[in-house]
Amino acid sequence: MSHSVEDIKSESKRLRGSLLESLADPVTGALRESDQTLIKYHGSYQQDDRDIRDERRRQKLEPAYQFMIRTRTPGGVVTPEQWLKLDAIATRYANHSLRITTRQAFQFHGVIKRELKATMQAINAALIDTLAACGDVNRNVLVAANPLESRAHAQVQAWAARLSEHLLPNTRAYYEIWLDEERVAGSGEEDEPIYGATYLPRKFKIGFAVPPVNDVDVFANDLGFIAILEDGELAGFNLVIGGGMGATHGDPETYPRIGNVVGFLTPEQLLDVATAVVTTQRDYGNRELRKRARFKYTIDDHGLALIVQQIESRAGVSLQPARAFVFEHNGDRYGWVEGEDGRWHLTLHLFAGRIADRANAPHLTGLREIANVHRGEFRMTANQNLVIAGVPASERERIDALVHSHGLDSGQHLGSALARAAVACVALPTCGLAMAEAERYLPDFTAKLEPLLDKHGLRDAPILLRISGCPNGCSRPYLGEIALVGKAPGRYNLMLGADHRGQRLNTLYRENITEPEILAALDPLLGRYAGERETGEGFGDFLHRSGIVALPPYPTHRQIALELHA
Numbered sequence: 001m002s003h004s005v006e007d008i009k010s011e012s013k014r015l016r017g018s019l020l021e022s023l024a025d026p027v028t029g030a031l032r033e034s035d036q037t038l039i040k041y042h043g044s045y046q047q048d049d050r051d052i053r054d055e056r057r058r059q060k061l062e063p064a065y066q067f068m069i070r071t072r073t074p075g076g077v078v079t080p081e082q083w084l085k086l087d088a089i090a091t092r093y094a095n096h097s098l099r100i101t102t103r104q105a106f107q108f109h110g111v112i113k114r115e116l117k118a119t120m121q122a123i124n125a126a127l128i129d130t131l132a133a134c135g136d137v138n139r140n141v142l143v144a145a146n147p148l149e150s151r152a153h154a155q156v157q158a159w160a161a162r163l164s165e166h167l168l169p170n171t172r173a174y175y176e177i178w179l180d181e182e183r184v185a186g187s188g189e190e191d192e193p194i195y196g197a198t199y200l201p202r203k204f205k206i207g208f209a210v211p212p213v214n215d216v217d218v219f220a221n222d223l224g225f226i227a228i229l230e231d232g233e234l235a236g237f238n239l240v241i242g243g244g245m246g247a248t249h250g251d252p253e254t255y256p257r258i259g260n261v262v263g264f265l266t267p268e269q270l271l272d273v274a275t276a277v278v279t280t281q282r283d284y285g286n287r288e289l290r291k292r293a294r295f296k297y298t299i300d301d302h303g304l305a306l307i308v309q310q311i312e313s314r315a316g317v318s319l320q321p322a323r324a325f326v327f328e329h330n331g332d333r334y335g336w337v338e339g340e341d342g343r344w345h346l347t348l349h350l351f352a353g354r355i356a357d358r359a360n361a362p363h364l365t366g367l368r369e370i371a372n373v374h375r376g377e378f379r380m381t382a383n384q385n386l387v388i389a390g391v392p393a394s395e396r397e398r399i400d401a402l403v404h405s406h407g408l409d410s411g412q413h414l415g416s417a418l419a420r421a422a423v424a425c426v427a428l429p430t431c432g433l434a435m436a437e438a439e440r441y442l443p444d445f446t447a448k449l450e451p452l453l454d455k456h457g458l459r460d461a462p463i464l465l466r467i468s469g470c471p472n473g474c475s476r477p478y479l480g481e482i483a484l485v486g487k488a489p490g491r492y493n494l495m496l497g498a499d500h501r502g503q504r505l506n507t508l509y510r511e512n513i514t515e516p517e518i519l520a521a522l523d524p525l526l527g528r529y530a531g532e533r534e535t536g537e538g539f540g541d542f543l544h545r546s547g548i549v550a551l552p553p554y555p556t557h558r559q560i561a562l563e564l565h566a
């Protein structure tokens with residue numbers, strides 16, 4: 001008998017359910033149905049290999065069940081020692097690859113059920129956990145990977161880490177099930193002052209941006225903080241609420257949404273304000289209709305003014321007028337950059353965030369060797385790239401030699417600027433929601449698109465491409481100047497017209513079309529852009545100025561504006 005997600009949460013004994021029994025069942029590689037929901041709160045999804053699903057069905061075998069595990073790594077920062085341990089986990093338990101997600105976490109793929117607990121324990125031994133990396137709770141907190149403002153980055157990172165810890169569930173289920181900690185009095189009835197007995201109506205995402213780079217796409221998050229730096233010091237944050245990328249094809253009740261800037265707060269007010277936002281969503285979010293349960297719909301259903309009033313009342317804070325900020329772009333910049341502290345930071349391009357050993361590109365081995373000598377930190381970016389951060393000038397030559405000898409520099413020198421900035425979700429074969437290819441298709445599609453870029457002299461034009469295997473939008477496709485959103489195998493919706501700052505959504509240009517049709521549609525548009533663009537004008541901005549693409553028709557679309565304190 002199927003139960004609603006709300007019922008499963010309510011009856012779960014604070015996220016325990018029957019996970020221990022499911023894990024101990026030797027007959028199947030799967031978990032019980034309700035436990036497939038609960039394990040998400042512990043940082044894992046049950047999946048199966050869809051490439052071989054039909055063949056296994058013909059052989060009367062159950063699907064090739066496996067588990068994806070996602071880390072909770074606020075800001076995507078790990079030490080070299082942690083990197084080495086995660087590398088060992090990928091090699092021992094997973095599919096010999098690490099994957100950097102668009103939320104600055106690691107994902108392990110291909111872990112089987114009988115090794116799931118050992119994998120979780122190994123991750124914990126690296127002083128990293130997976131608690132609340134998935135599920136109807138706050139997930140991994142994004143932080144700008146900006147290497148220029150070294151002191152400010154450290155401050156923002158520290159606040160993000162504090163917030164991540166503050167918003168963790170109180171349940172001890174994770175520690176009992178995976179780390180064999182003893183049950184204590186009150187187990188299964190722990191007080192959850194922030195989340196309550198049924199947690200949030202849907203997942204919740206937070207991002208911290210440091211202008212002038214919007215690399216975390218702060219307006220795509222349920223809750224965003226834009227760092228305001230004055231004379232090099234962190235003065236506070238502009239508060240952004242109500243962003244979200246998820247949608248359902250053909251359902252007008254669902255849509256992507258840009259967040260609203262609603263005011264300014266000091267760093268000392270951050271934890272109280274964030275708690276107020278989360279509890280407002282807990283109490284006002286839609287628990288009857290799951291597809292309308294994200295915070296963006298709560299704001300639209302109840303009105304922005306009421307939600308802000310609730311936040312201020314619950315936090316005991318009066319938001320100040322939002323302060324001025326400017327974003328220049330939402331991408332990563334590759335190569336070496338010197339921070340204000342005199343240390344150097346090297347950003348590497350990693351295709352779709354996948355780190356593996358391939359012919360002529362032993363990236364997993366190369367980063368293992370770098371981790372053995374590096375004394376700074378690694379920072380994952382929200383664009384699935386990697387920063388080798390905090391390198392003394394005297395160590396640059398050694399790092400460069402290791403990068404070059406393992407082909408880790410190939411991504412930022414080969415192909416077009418479009419290919420180097422492109423982002424894709426995992427999609428097939430493991431994601432159960434995928435309707436079309438994304439990560440595996442990205443190199444093929446960019447290879448087909450690059451002759452058109454060359455034809456029109458646009459190889460170096462920084463056009464933002466994103467591909468998603470379904471409309472749920474893990475790769476933030478609705479913020480792409482060009483985006484493909486999967487409809488069926490080999491068929492996509494072509495979305496056009498976002499900007500390169502992450503401040504405007506794109507809109508549907510052609511629906512449910514194939515690769516030849518996509519390329520045929522883009523060819524004349526790229527030609528017009530090459531011939532008619534103004535100096536410094538982005539592709540998405542050109543499409544709007546020329547009247548080719550209208551502003552998004554979503555009923556909640558708002559330009560980024562200081563609406564309450566104009």
